[in-house]
Amino acid sequence: MIVTEAELAGLIDQTNLEMGASAQEIADFCTRSVPFGFRALCLLPDQVGVALPVLRGTSIGLAACVSFPLGLDRWEVKAREAADLCDLEVAEIDMVVHTGRAREGDLSWVEQEVAAVRQAVAHPRLLKVIIEIPVLPDELVGPVAVAAEAGGADLVKTSTGYKRLGIRATRAEDVRLLRSRLSPATGIKAAGGIRNLGQLEEMVEAGATRVGASRGIEIVEEWRLRQAGDPRGR
Amino acid sequence: MEGWPDLVAPTRAEITSAVLALHRAGVAALAVDPAEVAPARDLLGTSPIAVVALVSAPLGAMTSGSRIAQAELALADGADELAVAMDPSLVRSGKLGRAVAELSPLRRLAEGRTLRVICHLALLGPDLGAEAAAGAVDGGADLIMTNSHFDGEVTVEQVATVRRRVGQRIPLVASGGVAATSQAAPLLLAGATRVAVGWSGFPLEPHS
Numbered sequence: 001m002i003v004t005e006a007e008l009a010g011l012i013d014q015t016n017l018e019m020g021a022s023a024q025e026i027a028d029f030c031t032r033s034v035p036f037g038f039r040a041l042c043l044l045p046d047q048v049g050v051a052l053p054v055l056r057g058t059s060i061g062l063a064a065c066v067s068f069p070l071g072l073d074r075w076e077v078k079a080r081e082a083a084d085l086c087d088l089e090v091a092e093i094d095m096v097v098h099t100g101r102a103r104e105g106d107l108s109w110v111e112q113e114v115a116a117v118r119q120a121v122a123h124p125r126l127l128k129v130i131i132e133i134p135v136l137p138d139e140l141v142g143p144v145a146v147a148a149e150a151g152g153a154d155l156v157k158t159s160t161g162y163k164r165l166g167i168r169a170t171r172a173e174d175v176r177l178l179r180s181r182l183s184p185a186t187g188i189k190a191a192g193g194i195r196n197l198g199q200l201e202e203m204v205e206a207g208a209t210r211v212g213a214s215r216g217i218e219i220v221e222e223w224r225l226r227q228a229g230d231p232r233g234r
Numbered sequence: 235m236e237g238w239p240d241l242v243a244p245t246r247a248e249i250t251s252a253v254l255a256l257h258r259a260g261v262a263a264l265a266v267d268p269a270e271v272a273p274a275r276d277l278l279g280t281s282p283i284a285v286v287a288l289v290s291a292p293l294g295a296m297t298s299g300s301r302i303a304q305a306e307l308a309l310a311d312g313a314d315e316l317a318v319a320m321d322p323s324l325v326r327s328g329k330l331g332r333a334v335a336e337l338s339p340l341r342r343l344a345e346g347r348t349l350r351v352i353c354h355l356a357l358l359g360p361d362l363g364a365e366a367a368a369g370a371v372d373g374g375a376d377l378i379m380t381n382s383h384f385d386g387e388v389t390v391e392q393v394a395t396v397r398r399r400v401g402q403r404i405p406l407v408a409s410g411g412v413a414a415t416s417q418a419a420p421l422l423l424a425g426a427t428r429v430a431v432g433w434s435g436f437p438l439e440p441h442s
Contacts, residue, residue: 019293019384020322020357023329044295046323068293070243072267074307081300098269099243135243164384165242 002204006037008223011204013063013094013189014216015042017162023050030054036220040092042212044068045081048088061091063128066117069162071096071130075113083120092126093117094189096160097148099132105140107147114151128189128210129153130160133174134167141174142181149186155210156182161192169193172206179207197222197233235415236263236407239270239288240383240432246273252433253277259436262428265317267291268304275312284348287313289340291352292382294319298336305343315348316340319382322354325366333366334373341374351375355396356386356410363392364399371400379430381410388412390424397425 002008014033016026026047031054033041040061043051048064055062064085067073073081082093095117101109114129121127129148133141145156156178158170170192178188190203191212197219200211213219226233237256241248249266253274256264263284266274271287278285287308290296296304305316318340324333341349351370355363367378378396380388388410397406408421409430418429 020326020354022323023327044293045297046295046321072243072269073304074269076307077268077300077304080303081297084297084299100245103243104245132243
């Protein structure tokens with residue numbers, strides 16, 4: 001159960017992965033987000049240079065995506081992109097596994113590519129691994145998640161949540177399945193279609209330790225309304 | 235016609251089936267994601283179909299080092315051409331010059347081979363997109379593609395606007411959201427040299 005606003009904000013990766021967003025739009029997004037104290041801001045690689053100056057001196061980490069959104073790169077390219085981003089002082093990497101190979105059940109491919117990126121993302125930097133559950137056959141979700149964990153994932157993430165892919169939203173049962181298969185030390189990030197406080201709480205109750213949302217500000221504002229007894233805070 | 239990967243994260247079996255279907259259909263070129271260049275090249279053998287490696291696609295948002303690494307590996311794997319997605323954020327931020335400058339190392343890598351540039355017309359709008367295309371030509375592009383598969387649909391207006399802006403000399407591939415070869419005619423009439431049709435627009439089994 002989430003008790004404080006700081007605790008809520010600390011669960012959220014406030015996210016903007018809009019293709020072609022301008023530097024001004026990203027700078028505004030960062031400036032608006034900073035006062036809310038989110039755990040991290042999650043952006044595309046080409047926006048890192050815009051966000052870093054805004055986030056410097058705050059407690060908010062910067063997360064950047066690697067091989068987004070389909071993960072269809074060779075591992076060498078993913079490792080290089082992660083290394084480039086770490087050189088730029090990014091604190092967290094959200095990498096996408098090769099979703100085609102994951103759909104085939106090529107678990108050694110998944111484990112090896114995660115391990116290659118892990119080498120570029122040294123602790124204490126966090127490596128989150130996106131396994132795009134909505135397009136995986138049900139029976140492969142657990143094994144792919146375990147392969148990502150074996151490769152060195154700190155967190156396994158349910159989905160890119162990328163709307164241009166036209167995939168379904170993440171469900172609490174996705175999170176519960178990951179929780180049942182991963183070790184307690186491995187975190188779970190729920191992402192994809194989490195648009196309000198009720199949905200976020202459902203994911204956390206199911207076992208999510210982090211939530212990706214493009215509407216983080218609205219979610220925290222909803223929390224404030226609820227704390228003030230306003231019925232709009234569901 | 236060209237083939238364009240519009241399947242979401244295909245398996246190797248699905249890719250094999252699509253590549254063979256495109257081969258049978260007699261396309262001139264086949265665009266593939268970076269990890270699929272070597273398998274596609276192997277499948278096609280000595281076929282004259284050009285294997286086009288997508289670079290920094292679909293979003294155009296990769297880091298500079300990884301974009302170059304991707305292109306190097308794709309060429310080593312046997313890619314005949316590169317199709318590079320320009321960074322649309324830079325273009326929308328008024329930094330077209332920087333977006334064009336990012337093409338330079340790729341131009342050098344693809345020496346002697348065709349460098350295509352994907353210009354995100356549907357995302358940028360026809361006018362800004364056409365400016366991006368003109369910049370890409372100045373930056374060494376041999377061929378312009380209108381859209382990546384995430385930008386949206388190519389239109390007759392986009393094609394005509396780019397054609398007017400870059401002149402008749404540069405080959406222009408209408409790409410983005412074309413699901414069937416039957417949609418190609420108006421795009422060709424508007425000035426496209428070729429049309430990229432999604433893989434799923436080709437029958438995966440031979441007609442009996």
